[in-house]
Ligand SMILES: Nc1nc2c(c(=O)[nH]1)N[C@H]1C(S)=C(S)[C@@H](COP(=O)(O)OP(=O)(O)OC[C@H]3O[C@@H](n4cnc5c(=O)[nH]c(N)nc54)[C@H](O)[C@@H]3O)O[C@H]1N2
């Protein structure tokens with residue numbers, strides 16, 4: 001465990017500012033990447049540079065000189081580091097020993113440089129040639145039924161790699177293509193597809209210039225998509241109100257100093273980001289949005305009574321939607337007392353927010369994991385869409401839903417076929433294009449894969465990025481099951497827990513990072529990705545590769561595919577070898593499969609600002625069942641209807657990211673914005689709850705899940721921190737709290753683990 005004494009103190013400054021500059025300098029220095037880092041960062045998110053490996057926020061066509069943020073710089077430094085996990089490193093440490101290391105230390109050890117195979121006799125990873133690795137992996141995959149293998153993708157791989165990977169899995173014979181969005185915005189994909197006929201957000205960067213009001217529901221912009229603070233700041237300067245719903249007062253949502261503006265850095269001014277901040281209870285959004293709608297409908301009725309124009313966009317509702325009456329009836333019959341109790345907000349506060357909404361003519365609703373990672377995560381997104389539909393805020397300039405995506409290409413991977421749902425992949429097209437019969441049955445998503453691994457029906461897992469042993473629920477059941485797998489393969493840049501807890505046959509296959517030069521002969525290769533606003537961008541790296549033995553992700557996927565099913569020949573026509581030598585050919589193939597989105601891909605990928613995929617909902621064309629945008633009527637206000645028993649000692653735990661992590665990658669143990677230093681083993685509690693439960697700030701406690709499935713789930717050695725959050729809610733860090741999440745505790749339709757509403761008890765440590 002990395003050292004450092006735990007301290008907590010309130011972060012009194014705006015986000016960004018000098019704190020940000022200092023943090024960037026520190027990480028570049030620690031990773032010995034200051035010189036190279038500066039050169040590489042200047043090309044980050046530029047039309048002719050590389051796309052950041054951190055978040056998926058949009059890249060503008062006219063970038064700032066420094067078009068990167070503190071966390072993007074950290075992600076770059078993390079890959080640029082001069083530390084190496086090479087064959088000598090593995091010769092020095094057995095796997096059993098490495099298992100005792102902290103997650104931070106594993107990744108901090110540096111970049112993996114050579115393909116490695118685990119040796120059971122020595123309990124060490126040992127170097128192996130790429131050809132031998134591919135050959136054995138291919139042999140293992142051929143020896144099992146295709147549906148016993150799982151092909152996971154974390155959201156970082158490029159469009160080219162993702163397209164190859166799904167094609168390989170399907171040619172091999174399975175739709176088992178879970179990905180990180182299954183733990184993330186799958187609630188969005190399900191909800192928006194049903195409501196408006198596209199599974200992604202409908203806004204682009206231009207809409208920031210035309211909007212009149214923005215909502216933020218459960219998204220922590222200052223930490224998780226900091227470059228978005230720039231257009232937000234511009235909008236605030238135009239006087240655009242921002243109304244935030246979040247149980248915690250996140251500094252990035254409160255105030256911001258642009259660290260790249262010398263004028264702001266030298267004067268004390270900070271832009272106020274949120275004009276209204278509502279500390280909704282975790283799991284209280286369904287109620288809060290019902291309250292907003294109720295206040296709007298009541299104000300509308302009053303206006304009509306006084307012969308004033310109403311507040312609903314009635315022409316839009318009549319011409320473009322179905323289901324309004326049933327939804328309005330639900331809202332009318334819901335009592336304010338229930339709304340206040342479930343949301344933790346007062347009627348007056350919700351009316352104040354609704355009054356602003358009623359005045360604005362173009363509204364964007366940004367949201368993140370605070371909505372999607374609940375049992376009713378899909379319904380949450382549907383409710384937010386209802387709110388937008390009431391005033392016609394979809395399909396016009398400056399308005400629309402804005403799911404802020406996670407990983408840098410997570411949205412794009414789904415666009416090019418990474419999905420376990422056969423109906424979402426162009427199977428007939430692939431069949432015709434490549435001359436094979438793709439599997440038609442539904443594959444496993446992430447929760448399904450976990451069940452299969454625990455139940456024993458899954459025998460092999462290939463991870464294209466990711467760290468499933470840490471990121472999924474029910475870790476105590478998952479880890480031993482993962483060890484029983486026959487084959488585990490990690491295609492990766494760094495060492496992580498999922499390589500140490502491993503199967504009988506286990507490989508670590510190190511790949512280039514996107515920031516690195518990728519040469520085939522003397523020809524530089526480029527890749528592409530889709531950002532959170534549906535824009536596709538080209539990307540080429542300029543950094544020196546971390547080692548001569550590294551292959552690109554495309555080469556690794558091609559190598560495994562060739563060894564498993566062979567190169568183009570009598571049974572199929574995928575030219576793996578040609579593709580790995582020239583990515584432009586992969587893009588031509590993608591354009592053939594998806595001509596509407598990717599026509600002229602190779603030319604258009606360098607369009608400054610990216611090229612946008614067509615989204616019918618932007619033109620008010622609704623590809624839904626009814627052919628219109630669909631209102632949704634909830635059953636109740638309760639977001640976790642089936643978690644028992646709820647009593648006065650049960651608290652609702654939501655899991656958070658710190659300012660110094662990217663998912664399971666822990667850059668350091670500090671969380672500057674929340675004032676926590678030197679530890680992540682904390683539970684943030686409301687002072688009244690601390691008192692009521694007979695606990696004390698600073699006390700050592702254990703957290704136990706409250707569920708009646710007979711499985712004990714407990715984590716110990718946490719420390720109570722008094723924090724400003726609603727009574728009845730507590731917060732802790734992801735992934736430290738993941739052993740507390742039951743695997744079955746997921747959104748019903750989307751299967752996204754409900755990691756923002758875990759029922760727990762906090763008890764004194766024994
Ligand atoms: N630096 C950095 N950037 C990242 C990541 C990272 O780990 N580090 N991860 C990437 C990934 S994969 C993703 S998906 C995104 C995640 O980015 P976000 O969507 O911002 O996800 P979280 O940080 O998990 O939580 C978001 C916010 O939800 C609030 N919240 C919790 N429960 C509720 C609730 O019930 N209602 C409401 N309204 N709010 C709630 C929390 O207080 C928190 O501020 O970020 C991406 N970008």
Ligand SMILES: Nc1nc2c(c(=O)[nH]1)N[C@H]1C(S)=C(S)[C@@H](COP(=O)(O)OP(=O)(O)OC[C@H]3O[C@@H](n4cnc5c(=O)[nH]c(N)nc54)[C@H](O)[C@@H]3O)O[C@H]1N2
Nearest residue numbers: 154180183184465466467471491492496655663664734755
């Ligand atoms: N309790 C709780 N659990 C959660 C969440 C939560 O909020 N709370 N959030 C969920 C969300 S939103 C997500 S997206 C998942 C993420 O879950 P995962 O996808 O499993 O995890 P990551 O931490 O994103 O993956 C990190 C690893 O990816 C590898 N990697 C990094 N860069 C590259 C690259 O360029 N190429 C390749 N091949 N590998 C690379 C490195 O080995 C690194 O260790 O976790 C989910 N789990």
Ligand SMILES: [Mo]
Nearest residue numbers: 180184406407
């Ligand atoms: Mo995510």
